[in-house]
């Protein structure tokens with residue numbers, strides 16, 4: 123088990139978890155520079171770096187301090203099924219509170235604990251690339267809502283000051299931190315309040331056998347990744363029963379083989 127007892131307790135209770143400063147300052151600076159260019163001067167980058175998860179941001183795909191948590195809460199076979207970068211200026215927002223509650227019945231998002239093991243559906247990992255303070259307006263969560271059995275009550279869905287739910291919580295963290303949350307948790311990207319932008323990468327991981335987001339990563343970016351990282355975009359299947367024993371779609375098998383990563387449904 124990779125998580126500490128306290129991390130496991132916290133993630134199960136609240137639905138999210140912060141691992142502070144898992145990236146080095148040099149890694150953070152390189153990824154911030156890449157995202158700045160992606161958003162403002164893409165031509166200054168080689169084509170394979172013009173979107174996440176290419177170039178410097180590729181270290182986020184399989185960062186050991188992230189993968190060990192995902193193996194524990196999703197399982198040993200995970201894919202990275204969606205990723206995007208934000209450069210959020212003061213006054214910009216991702217949107218209102220969404221998710222939470224009865225969605226846990228859905229196997230794509232659902233959150234269950236069985237025989238002492240967490241089985242989370244999709245898990246989002248936010249890599250914050252600037253220092254984040256409580257009042258800045260980073261992602262916020264209705265704690266515990268990943269296990270709620272009744273629809274989210276409107277009294278708890280306001281993001282307005284003075285009208286916020288007592289269960290609405292956020293975090294503060296240094297640049298280079300990772301925040302994990304189950305997509306079954308009710309969450310929002312509220313209005314960003316700081317003068318300097320929020321720079322972050324948000325990766326969505328899920329079990330190898332599911333794929334919810336349509337893949338939008340440009341083929342040139344996927345093609346530019348080393349095979350060990352392309353493996354996180356391999357085809358969405360677990361077992362091929364034409365062989366005996368069945369062939370399992372492991373990372374090792376993908377790395378040794380010649381299959382391209384899944385990019386056939388890419389639409390620019």
Ligand SMILES: O=C(O)CCC(=O)C(=O)O
Nearest residue numbers: 216246260261310311324
């Ligand atoms: O932008 C944010 O802070 C939240 C993003 C979000 O809702 C998501 O990634 O599912």
Ligand SMILES: [Fe+2]
Nearest residue numbers: 220221309310
């Ligand atoms: Fe969301």
